[in-house]
Amino acid sequence: MKIRLLPRITRWHPIATTLILAGTLAAIARFTYGLGATTNLSDEFPWGLWIGFDFLGIGLAASGFTIVAAVHLFHAKEYEPIVRPAILTAFIGYMLVVLVLILDLGRPDHFWHPLVMWNPHSVMCEISWCLMLYTSVLSLEFAPIVLERFNILWPIKWIHAISLPLMIFGVLLSTLHQSSFGSLYLIVPNRLHALWYTPLLPVLFFISCLASGISMILLESLIFSRGGRDLLPTRLRANLAKVIAVILALYFVVRVENLLARGAWHELTTVTYFSLAFYAELLIGFVIPFGLLVVERVRNSRRGLYAATLLVVVGFALNRMNTAITGLESYPAQTYFPSLIEIFIMLGITALGFSAFSFIVKHLPIFEPVAVTPRVRQEAVTARPEPVFLTRHGGDLESS
Amino acid sequence: MLIDLTLCVGCNVCQGACKEENQLPPSEEKYLSLTAYTALSKYNDLYIRRMCQHCDVPTCVSVCPVAALSKSEAGPVAYDGEKCIGCRYCLQACPYHVPKYEWSSTKPRIQKCKFCAPRLAKGLPPACAEACPTGATIFGERDELLLEAARRISAEPTKYVPRIYGKDDVGGTSMLYLSPVPFEQLGFDARLGKIPMPMLTMSALSKVPNVLSVGGVMLGGIWWITNRRSEVAAFEASEKKGETPEHEDKP
Numbered sequence: 001m002k003i004r005l006l007p008r009i010t011r012w013h014p015i016a017t018t019l020i021l022a023g024t025l026a027a028i029a030r031f032t033y034g035l036g037a038t039t040n041l042s043d044e045f046p047w048g049l050w051i052g053f054d055f056l057g058i059g060l061a062a063s064g065f066t067i068v069a070a071v072h073l074f075h076a077k078e079y080e081p082i083v084r085p086a087i088l089t090a091f092i093g094y095m096l097v098v099l100v101l102i103l104d105l106g107r108p109d110h111f112w113h114p115l116v117m118w119n120p121h122s123v124m125c126e127i128s129w130c131l132m133l134y135t136s137v138l139s140l141e142f143a144p145i146v147l148e149r150f151n152i153l154w155p156i157k158w159i160h161a162i163s164l165p166l167m168i169f170g171v172l173l174s175t176l177h178q179s180s181f182g183s184l185y186l187i188v189p190n191r192l193h194a195l196w197y198t199p200l201l202p203v204l205f206f207i208s209c210l211a212s213g214i215s216m217i218l219l220e221s222l223i224f225s226r227g228g229r230d231l232l233p234t235r236l237r238a239n240l241a242k243v244i245a246v247i248l249a250l251y252f253v254v255r256v257e258n259l260l261a262r263g264a265w266h267e268l269t270t271v272t273y274f275s276l277a278f279y280a281e282l283l284i285g286f287v288i289p290f291g292l293l294v295v296e297r298v299r300n301s302r303r304g305l306y307a308a309t310l311l312v313v314v315g316f317a318l319n320r321m322n323t324a325i326t327g328l329e330s331y332p333a334q335t336y337f338p339s340l341i342e343i344f345i346m347l348g349i350t351a352l353g354f355s356a357f358s359f360i361v362k363h364l365p366i367f368e369p370v371a372v373t374p375r376v377r378q379e380a381v382t383a384r385p386e387p388v389f390l391t392r393h394g395g396d397l398e399s400s
Numbered sequence: 401m402l403i404d405l406t407l408c409v410g411c412n413v414c415q416g417a418c419k420e421e422n423q424l425p426p427s428e429e430k431y432l433s434l435t436a437y438t439a440l441s442k443y444n445d446l447y448i449r450r451m452c453q454h455c456d457v458p459t460c461v462s463v464c465p466v467a468a469l470s471k472s473e474a475g476p477v478a479y480d481g482e483k484c485i486g487c488r489y490c491l492q493a494c495p496y497h498v499p500k501y502e503w504s505s506t507k508p509r510i511q512k513c514k515f516c517a518p519r520l521a522k523g524l525p526p527a528c529a530e531a532c533p534t535g536a537t538i539f540g541e542r543d544e545l546l547l548e549a550a551r552r553i554s555a556e557p558t559k560y561v562p563r564i565y566g567k568d569d570v571g572g573t574s575m576l577y578l579s580p581v582p583f584e585q586l587g588f589d590a591r592l593g594k595i596p597m598p599m600l601t602m603s604a605l606s607k608v609p610n611v612l613s614v615g616g617v618m619l620g621g622i623w624w625i626t627n628r629r630s631e632v633a634a635f636e637a638s639e640k641k642g643e644t645p646e647h648e649d650k651p
Contacts, residue, residue, distance in 0.1 A: 036503025043500050046488035073619055075626035106486020106501070106508040110466075113485050117466035123601055124465035124489050126608065168619045172612055183604040187459060187493045187597050190589055202604050 012358075016351040023348010026341040027103060035106060038341040042334075048325060049338035050104040053346050055181050055320035057097040057353075059205075060313065062213025064090020064138060065174035072167050079240075081231050084145060084366045085224070086217050088357065091138045096353045098135065103345060123183045130177035137170040149364050179206040185323065194264040195278045196327035204255060208285075211247040212316035214240055215289075215309035222306050224367050231367060238299035244312060245293035248286050255282070277318070277326045285315010401529055402545040403449055404552070404578045405586075406559060407536035410447035412440055417531035421516060434500050437513040438528055443586050446579075449537065451528075452477060452498045452513035453566065454574035455596070460490035460499060462598035475542070475574045476515035484509060495570055495592050515574065542574060549578055571596030 030038045041048050067086035070076045102108045114128035141163075144156045159166075182205030185192050198204070218240055221231040232240075259265045268275050289311040298304030329335055338346075361367055412428055418438050419426050429436035438451035458477050461469045468483035469490060486508055490499045502508035516526035524530070529539035538545070549564045565577035570592050577583070584590040 031506070034504055034506045034508065036505075036508075041488075041503070043491055043503075044497065046491035046501065069619070073623045073626070075623075075630050077630070104487075106488065107484060108486075110483075110485040113466040113483060117468075117483055119462075119464055119467040121462040121598060121602070121605065122465045122467075122489070123605060124463060124487055126605065128465055164620075164623065168616055168623070171619055172615045175615060176608060176611055180604070183601060184489075186600045186604055187463060189597075189600065190495055190591050191492075199600070199603065 016355045019344075019347050019351035020355070021348075022344045023346075023351070026344035026348065029341055030103060030345065031108075038339060040336060040339045040342065042336075044334045045328065045336040047328075048336055049342045049346055050100050052321045052324035053100055053349075054097045054104075055324060056317050057093045057100070058178065058181065059209040059212050059316055059320060060216045061090040061093025061097075062174065062178060062209040063217040064093070064141075064213070065171045066210055066213050067217060068141070068167055069171045072163070073171065078236055079232070081367075082217050082221055085220050085231070085361075086213075087138065087141050088145075088360060088366050089216060089220065091135075091142045092353050092356055092360075094131065094135045094138055095356075096349050098131065099349055099352075100346070101131075123180050123186075127177050127180050127184070130173045130180065134170060134173040134177065137166055137173065140166055141170065145364050145366065175206065178209045179203065181205050182323075188328075191328055191331050192323070193267075193274050193327040193330040194262070195259070195267050195274055196323045198258050198262060198264075200254065200258050201323075204251065204258075207247060207251045207254065208316055208319060211244050211251065211312055214244050214247075215312035215316075218244075218305060218309045219313065222302055222309075224361070234300055237305060238296070241293050241299040241305055241308070244309070245290055248290040248293070248312070252282070252286050252290065255286075274326065274330065277322050281315055281318035281322055283315075284311055285319055286312075289315070401526065401537055401539050401574065402549055402576045402578070403537050404549075405446050405448065405536070406578065406580050407534045408440075408447045408449065409534055409536075410440055410442065411533065413531045413533060414438055414449060414528035414537060415440065417527040418513075421519070421527035422514070432498065432500060432512075434502060434511045437511070441587070446581070446586065448586050449528075450496075451575065452515070453496050453570075454513075454515050455570055456572040456574070457570070457596035457598055459493045459495055459570070459597040462601065463489040463493045465489070472517070474517070474520050476517040476520065478514065478517055479510060479512065481509035493597070495589060495597060542576075545576055549576055552578060568594040570594070571599075 026038070035041060039048065063082075063086040067079060067083055071079050071083050102111050105111055114125055115132070119125045140159055144159055147153065147156055179202035182201035182203070185197065185201055186199065189197055218237060221237070224231060259268075268278065289308040292298045292304060292308040292311070295304075298308060325336060415428065415436060415438055416426065418424075419436070422437060424435045424437070427435075429439050430441055432439050432450055438449060440447045440449050442448075454471075454475055454477050456471075458469065458471050461467075461471050461477060464484075465487060466483045466485055468480045468485075469477060470480075471477050488501060490510060491497075491501055499510040499512045501510055516524075516528075519526060525539035529537045532538075538548075540548075546564065546567060549567075553560045553562055553564070559580060560578050561580065561582055563579075563583065565579065565583050565588060566573040566575050571594065577588075579586060
């Protein structure tokens with residue numbers, strides 16, 4: 001079956017090619033002329049768009065650990081069909097972030113230094129290690145899909161043998177570095193605006209990544225179901241939507257309670273650049289989608305769910321960009337707007353990610369784990385059919 | 401070093417000596433930069449000399465992922481450009497905005513006051529302290545300088561505000577300041593507090609071992625319970641059908 005990526009976007013290929021080419025040229029410029037000439041970063045604003053992109057990429061890739069934990073550790077087996085898309089999303093997301101990090105480093109040739117030079121007091125050190133280890137875990141989780149395709153089956157057994165500790169390790173690593181991205185800013189209480197700075201940053205980062213990760217995978221499952229078959233039956237999609245609503249509510253309560261407790265809510269009583277940015281992220285990413293997702297009709301409808309999860313993802317992006325850029329523009333009063341080269345590199349890498357995703361789903365059994373890989377299924381799953389496996393004609397077994 | 405702002409006449413000899421010692425271009429500069437490790441800025445009639453504070457619990461040292469920055473017993477916070485990966489976390493985190501980055505280079509490093517570590521090793525005072533003609537900057541053991549500062553404040557309580565900047569700020573710094581007016585009016589950040597900044601991070605980082613151990617056991621436990629549950633369900637289902645139970649494993 002052919003799956004087309006985002007059929008609404010016409011001429012995807014020329015657009016992606018252009019973006020990737022532009023990004024490549026921008027990257028060449030960055031390496032040739034250095035960061036100063038090609039970015040708008042400065043001593044007062046040493047981190048910019050690319051760090052925001054890292055937060056975004058890692059956050060949206062959170063499905064990799066949430067869905068794996070739900071299906072393989074908590075045995076919610078009915079969600080099996082979205083495990084592979086989730087792992088692929090995470091794998092690509094992490095690869096992109098590693099790429100951006102290397103471009104962002106002043107000394108890309110020293111990128112391996114955290115391997116041998118440690119500083120246990122540094123959040124950045126912890127994040128580097130978590131990123132490296134988790135990317136390895138993801139590679140191992142992803143490897144069987146590739147190996148299957150080329151019929152190399154012996155390493156799969158080995159990977160399966162260590163899969164349980166591997167998955168637990170992956171979930172723990174994700175928990176650590178998803179929250180650690182928030183911890184990065186714990187040390188700048190004097191710089192980060194009070195609407196975003198809180199000792200709870202790591203907790204908030206973790207909670208919000210759960211919602212955005214699941215939203216991302218729901219979005220994907222909706223987009224890729226347009227070929228006529230549903231990846232997940234409506235009931236399970238609605239269940240996931242309910243989970244998102246609960247997480248959004250939890251986030252909202254923790255965030256607002258914390259604002260009230262620290263007195264930072266005063267900042268919200270006046271209309272400023274910062275209070276508007278705050279309202280935007282909270283309304284778009286949390287309040288509105290929560291309002292939508294508590295309605296059963298929305299949860300059961302494709303379009304409703306599409307809109308709500310898209311809002312969560314956009315609001316999440318706003319939140320991360322606000323933390324990484326807007327919130328830091330308050331002190332010392334310093335504005336930052338990324339340079340064209342920074343933007344082109346980011347767009348190029350994003351296009352690369354989408355292209356890689358669409359290429360891989362075309363050539364590897366990502367969205368049809370049940371139908372395409374009977375051999376592995378025979379050796380792994382018993383004869384008892386799971387209630388949600390798809391039939392050839394679409395819809396799940398329960399409804400047919 | 402103790403810097404008594406009441407004694408500074410703004411002659412800028414300290415910057416000249418610093419530039420000579422560090423072989424930097426000799427032009428006069430008003431702000432810290434790649435070529436000015438110390439600089440005098442004027443607030444009303446006062447000259448404020450800024451440089452790396454050489455904190456006792458340095459924020460930059462704590463954030464550096466590869467330990468390119470280090471604090472030595474003698475006081476200096478030293479930087480090793482060979483280790484640096486260029487993440488610029490030190491620029492982001494330094495509460496005094498001290499490190500400056502070689503943005504125009506393709507192999508950039510940070511630049512900042514080195515506290516004349518080579519001179520200290522030879523038993524010499526830093527170049528700036530040695531050059532200061534008025535005694536506005538004096539070099540010595542931190543404890544003795546603190547006593548001296550306290551003595552000056554108590555001898556002339558009308559001349560100074562009763563505060564030694566750097567005594568406890570961000571956990572104490574090697575640079576100590578005396579001022580005739582409140583420090584907040586001189587561009588010193590009043591919001592930094594007395595707790596060393598790295599403690600803010602430690603509150604989160606110290607939970608890492610707990611997350612790993614407790615989380616690992618918990619996830620393992622949940623797996624075991626849910627796995628057992630589906631095994632039992634499979635067994636019961638097969639009992640009804642009279643088949644042999646089969647273990648369920650992940651596909």
